[in-house]
Amino acid sequence: MIIYEFKVKAKPAQCRAIDEAIRTSQFIQNKCLRYWMDNKGVNKYELNKHCAVLAAEFSFASELNSMARQASAERAWSAISRFYDNGKRKVKGKKGFPRFKRNCRSVEYKTSGWRLDDNRKAITFTDKKGIGRLKLKGTRDLNFYSLEQIKRVRLVRRADGYYAQFAISxxxxxxxxxxxxxxxxxxxxxxxxxxxxxxxEPVPQFYRKSERQLSRANRKKSKKYSPEKKKEKIPQSKNYHKSRNRYARKHLRVSRQRKEYCKRIAYSVIQSNDLIAYEDLNVKGLVRNRHLSKSISDAGWSIFRQWLEYFGHKYGKATVAVPPHYTSSDCSNCGTRVKKALSTRTHVCPACNYVADRDTNASRNILERGLFTVGHTGNYACGDLPSWSIGVSLLANGESVNQESPLLD
Incomplete structure (x- = not known):
């Protein structure tokens, strides 16, 4: 499964129709979650049936395509099944009880409710939401694939406009x-x-480099915010929403820079090696360190691991995740455990007098463990499913980790 993404050219009325379709999708997803909470033993197929009940009860829900309603119910079931799986696997801490969505940014259609033009340069949505015909802007060519291979179409709202994603089998x-x-x-x-x-490879620190611009844009946004209007439930001014969008676009640019950098490094590593061993880091736990959380988030370790696993699957290379315990302390030359503070950047072994950079010593220990073990079987960056399989069911925020750049084909 691959994801092709195009930016769509839409009129203001079409943008409002897309927003209404996204709100309807969020409404159905939350209603299905409430139905599961109120009725014990509800399964996936009963949630899909509940979509017809919602369509009969609410007129705006009936305007959305029936398969799009089912896709919204499947999103709710995805969160429910993840909660069940975490309980069965006895995951430590919170098990991820499903939550109601507040800011969904995408709506997903299956095999109906849309129609591609003959030249595959535009798409028309045929349900009653009034989205209509949207032109597709991008370098990808959908003519290489048949309509039967296109399993899902998504409309995604981002700070810089609207996008159409095609999930192709x-x-x-x-x-x-x-x-x-x-x-x-x-x-x-x-x-x-x-x-x-x-x-x-150096740490790019995209957020750190843009932090000054982001802070300035955030201050301008805050100056246009009115607490009195919020208290009286009056909409904020148009200038506030313009500055808010300007601030969001800057954050979007930083996230795209980080993603492309991680993608490029992962692709280079996969093309240069047959086996890659890396640390099975608990990034969610590491970001709790209030001194290093910003730097860890800015590094993008999870994004890098997802792309590494995806490219490893694509090109038939072995990727092995090994436990990170004592990889920095153990000597890669003789195995002696040398305790050192985080500020100590050079490994000096008192037993064999081996001297090396701390990170280089750790990478050699990781390679040795990777060669003698198979890592964590079934443990991937995004749960039980490997990251290259993500994209069949899109996240509610419209992100998909296996969208390839044209330069990486």
């Missing part, structure tokens, strides 16, 4: 020549990755 695996090389990767804050072969 196709085998992404590509045969590649073996390089006869293996590498261990240590993820860090001094270097983005440090390889066991001595190679390093």
């Amino acid at each position: 196709v085998d992404v695996r590509i045969q590649s020549e073996p390089t006869h090389k293996v590498i261990g990767l240590d993820l860090g804050l001094k270097y983005f990755i440090a390889g066991s072969d001595g190679s390093v």
